[in-house]
Amino acid sequence: MSVLIVIPARYASSRYPGKPLVELTGANGDKRTLIERSWRAACAVQGVDRVVVATDDDRIQTAARGFGAEVVMTSQSCANGTERCAEAHAALGGGYEVVVNLQGDAPLTPHWFIEDLVAGLRAAPDMGLATPVLQCDGETLNSLLADRAAGRVGGTTAVFGRDHSGLYFSKEVIPFCAEHFEGAAPTPVYHHVGVYAYRPDALADYPSWPVGPLEQLEGLEQLRFLENNRKILCVQVEARGREFWELNNPEDVARIEAMMVKMGNN
Template sequence: MLRTWERAKLATTLDHIVVATDDERIAECCRGFGSDVVMTSESCRNGTERCHEALQKLDKKYDVVVNIQGDEPLIEPEIIDGIVRSLQLAPDAVFSTAVTSLKPEDAFDPNRVKCVVDNQGYAIYFSRGLIPYSKSGKVNPQFPYMLHLGIQSYDAKFLKIYPELQPTPLQLEEDLEQLKVLENGYKMKVIKVDHEAHGVDVPEDVEKIENLMREQNLS
């Protein structure tokens, strides 16, 4: 969490950085290194709902809210700034996020969420399965598959609406909060970035991240 917070502080578009959590142990740790913390309820079903609750508890009003997952310690500040600016420049979108190239070895990993976009840069669909899926059942080495990164920004007005929307079939089937946005007809802007995705999804990822941070002198 500390490393993710430090990376977020380097972004130029963020006015205020807070950690939203329902775990007092995480909160105590974050206060220890100087972060503002907002305690949220255990009933939040995903990060978007947690961001909504945190926003309601903050005194200041914001136009854009960014959800940076705590398990992305190598997130680039430029990506944070990129999704904020892309949302600001797309008045018909209520949500923005980022994708990068999918590695062939991650093609069938359900923890690596895939994304397809239209030719205007708006999301069409997200899936834990490989999309698009070749009828051969194999990964096409020539196709530019895209991996969703664990970061997204929302128009603050839409963030208030999101919890009021009923769960949707695709959202429930894939367990992906972004799909509720798309199923309800809202637009989501997607930027493509060149980034090595190193989220912490399983215990084995921790050692990989620590080794990479040592290589990059970030530890």
């Protein structure tokens, strides 16, 4: 099963303009841009046939080609990463059996998250797409709650049914928990990892659907699938002792750098 990883990256982010070119300092003091670190994470995944950066910005194109990435230029009309992935896949001539969307703000994504994701989609032929979910421990849950209390839009959470098909995704922390958790204690909240694996037909259909009210309210691209009655397989992944966080706000830079130092990630 041929696999393409697309890393969609745009410069004009409303919450954090220029985010893909923000430099992050690793454990040995090396500074690399967010988009390079995301590309390196993609290149570490086993069983992948091709990795490309998809962008509409010349600055990102120049930076990506500078560190050796293949770049596909896409239009400025792409509303989100899924639309950019669909355009990039078409520009490459299609033909891949699985297209992975590794968003350019997730440099800490372990390779096994994506490997498990692709395996999960392969094992579910009735699903058009899949996405990873990671059970929150007390520390992560409290970080999500702290973001919301401070008025910051932090990580996304997910709820799913017994068959692991997604019921809803939200930038709020769901489900509501009256119980307080600390440290490494497991919680009933699942952190949605911003990666998607699509079958080509599901990906090709996506841009033709109008933006629905839930996608517009939450600003979450995957809700367009649910609003069009398409199932999303939630694949539970394991941290294996690794910390995971996405770069959503400027305040996340120091947190991610601290995690890289702790993990020895250069």
